[in-house]
């Protein structure tokens with residue numbers, strides 16, 4: 001058993017621990033982590049809907065201290081994901097509409113094409129490169145820029161973790177500066193290539209040149225939101241196929257691949273938890289929360305709540321109603337869910353076509369990258 005719900009994220013099998021959490025009180029105080037923990041689906045949904053009282057960042061620290069004042073801190077501070085302020089709300093509808101307008105068939109075709117230039121080995125790196133380079137391509141970057149954008153993005157997301165080292169924080173800031181400049185150039189040069197995700201965001205936000213720093217940061221944010229979460233979804237889908245070789249049959253068709261990825265997103269998701277910070281006193285699930293309290297919402301536990309999904313422990317490609325909270329809920333819900341599942345399904349298709357010896361990979365095993373929220377495998 002993992003010793004706490006943060007350690008559970010990278011544990012080999014955290015699900016019995018999550019079941020024990022769900023069987024306990026709706027909100028339980030964890031003295032070691034110094035936060036409240038919620039694990040039942042109904043409670044997490046109500047927490048995610050308590051927008052006024054609960055915020056995505058602590059009031060006293062809108063940007064993590066470790067990156068405040070740096071280029072990485074600037075990007076972080078503008079992200080709609082990381083702030084509940086009115087200035088941030090302004091970008092949300094444009095991002096949502098642009099992502100909703102994507103042609104997912106074209107996304108799949110682009111992902112398979114981009115996959116040709118992504119090195120096969122190590123697979124653990126391809127998990128990141130496939131989705132990140134595809135989204136960079138969809139945004140409008142040329143083929144020659146994709147490896148560099150991929151590298152900067154990997155450096156940038158490292159700063160989003162409290163586990164980052166000083167060297168990683170420095171690299172993250174350099175990468176954030178580069179990415180802002182590249183997006184500025186992409187948007188300012190010739191009018192963005194029509195049909196790109198960048199053109200769609202600009203049209204939806206009616207933005208004129210030069211673009212505001214906050215919109216530029218949220219374009220970088222589309223890549224950073226893709227990076228770890230989609231790598232994890234792709235990696236965990238590959239593990240599902242390794243564990244259950246009969247799924248290889250399903251993986252022969254586009255619908256089958258999609259179903260494997262969607263069930264993985266429920267059963268063994270990449271984002272295991274998110275946090276909320278109490279801005280004003282509120283009672284939720286019968287528990288009074290004080291201003292300044294932090295709450296850990298264990299989304300991965302909610303997905304296996306029997307009150308949310310029937311036979312939740314079973315990996316089942318066909319479900320009458322598949323429900324999940326791994327993409328959030330309410331105002332901050334992920335607008336990239338359909339894109340992410342399409343990217344992971346195309347990534348799985350590309351990886352499986354490379355004649356990997358899945359039985360040997362399974363025998364060699366894997367562990368999970370150090371993280372407090374994301375479950376991303378590293379294959380041995």
Ligand code: HEM
Nearest residue numbers: 080081222225226229230233274326327328332334336340
């Ligand atoms: C498997 C992949 C993904 C997972 C599991 C995931 C999960 C999430 C979750 C849980 C949230 C809400 C966090 C919270 O409320 O605390 C979120 C927000 C967000 N996601 Fe995703 N995401 C994924 C991929 C993507 C992709 C591909 C994009 C876009 C290219 C994207 C864009 C966003 C944005 C912009 C937000 C902020 C929404 C807001 O605050 O208004 N995500 N995502």
